Amino acid sequence: MPDVRLPKQLLYSQLSQGQRTRGGQRKHFKDTLKVNIKKCGIDIINWEKLARDRATWRRLVREGTSYFEENRLALELKKWQKREEIKQDREIRGPTLPLATVCSICQRVCGSRIGLFGHQRTHLQP
Template sequence: DKIPDTEILRRAKMPGIVVTTTMAQTRWAGHLVRMPDTRLPKKAFYSELKLGKRSRGGQFKRYKDCLKVNLKNCDISVDAWEQDACDREQWQKRIHDGAAKFKANRILQAKQKGAQRKSRQNQALGQKGIQCPECRKTFLAKIGLYSHKRTHNQNQKKHRSQKAFRAP
């Protein structure tokens, strides 16, 4: 069955993996902000590397870079997030609310993409649909029709072999 992942997550009443990791990373960042300055994780988080550089256009290699993306996804200000994280209850509420908005936006975007894809398919079908001569199923490309015809050929071979065994 062709069921979108958004529908499966809705039925299971669960957030997606992207939403879950975003929430976990932002919660951990808030925890780091509230740590004493002497703790090693906080020192590592706020320190800068002395050597090495990121190649131009390369992937994000620092936790801080990924955190900025997650904060934007959760609709939390990148400039003032540390002050918000000092209050634990308010920080948890902001993360929860932001993750809910992020989840809703992801579902909406997925539905819009699906609708665009279906409209393109419908337009293509209206212009140049190719029908199977045996079952009248319509295909967008010849390759789809060729592979579909193979199923008809396999079904015919099965019927022939069954008839051969049933003879006198």
């Protein structure tokens, strides 16, 4: 690709003046591209050589996106299974509420401390 084309200028551009801010910087277009290419399992070092052959590049991108999608779905499944295990464990053991959520006057179980405070106001004499 010629140097005057906009995609190449965006990919290889550098700051001409000024500095990047401290802390978490905003990502440049090329940084985002590299992260996505890496997630798809494509070699970041030789990706330019691979992209020169259009048919090979298309095949790599197609395979890489399917690889990324499989990994994403597998991670989502693991997260879901972990949530289900926690949910079933809670159902077996029952709710574990701290003593601060039980009303000392009528023994009503409240879902939170703020709910307990609101409930205890009902016991006050007007």
